[in-house]
Amino acid sequence: MPAPERVSQWVTQNYPRPTVDPDWLADCCDWISSEQGLSPFSTFHQFIQHVESQLLQSNLEDSTVPGTGLDPQLLVDQGRAGNPGQRSRPGQRPRREKLTTGPIPLLVEVRSITEIAHSAFGLLSTHQTRLDRADLGLAPNTQNPEQDQAADEEDGPIPPFPRGMLRFELSDGSTTFRAVEHRSIPDLELGATPLGYKVRP
Incomplete structure (x- = not known):
């Protein structure tokens, strides 16, 4: 059974390229209706949020029509x-x-x-430090990346890669x-x- 027309129109309007595969969209709508208990008619906005979420989490190779994207x-x-x-x-x-x-x-x-503005050696050093600190169960400091970069090599949070x-x-x-x-x-x-x-x- 094809996806509801209103859902298809929303997807085409918001994600025109590449074309979303009609079969994938129909299966997605069926899954949302059965698993989430939502209706594309009475709860359209919640329904379409799930459709968008599934599209953005999908592999585009599976969810789109080949040859309809990049010129x-x-x-x-x-x-x-x-x-x-x-x-x-x-x-x-x-x-x-x-x-x-x-x-x-x-x-x-x-x-x-790939980071192309910094040396491979510097990136490799940061990568190794991240692995070592992850093994210790340390978490990245997302609040203050500059502090991460200046952290001592022996301790401190997981440093970000240079940007x-x-x-x-x-x-x-x-x-x-x-x-x-x-x-x-x-x-x-x-x-x-x-x-x-x-x-x-």
Whole structure:
């Protein structure tokens, strides 16, 4: 049985790309109705909150229609922008053009996060310290990250990774591509943001 029309319209309006798979949405609605006891008609707002939560927790490969997300031409243009063969004069660096995902919002999930503004050695040292302190049952100090960074190596809370610029591997469920922060995004943090986290660039 297909999802109720009002639910389908809400999903299409709020998450236009990639297209949410109708079969997945129908199964999701059935599950919410049976497990949560909610009606898409009499309790629409609570019902749709559960639909949105399930979508954002899902693997986009399972919940969306392949080929309805990122424009394939964007990847072609990205390849041309970074192709040394496109140089106009010998010794000239290729011009980097700013590429966007277009005017229609695109939902993607984070597949990997890499800090590219700090050395691998520094990141590895922080990683080892985090492992050691996690083994001791210490919790990260999320209230004061600066204090974490200055904490003594022998004790103190789990330190955060140094924060400079992040590079991501993102996916719309069928196409994976790389992206780099244009400006710092406070909600995204190496070691804290879970893989699968959803963003709309």
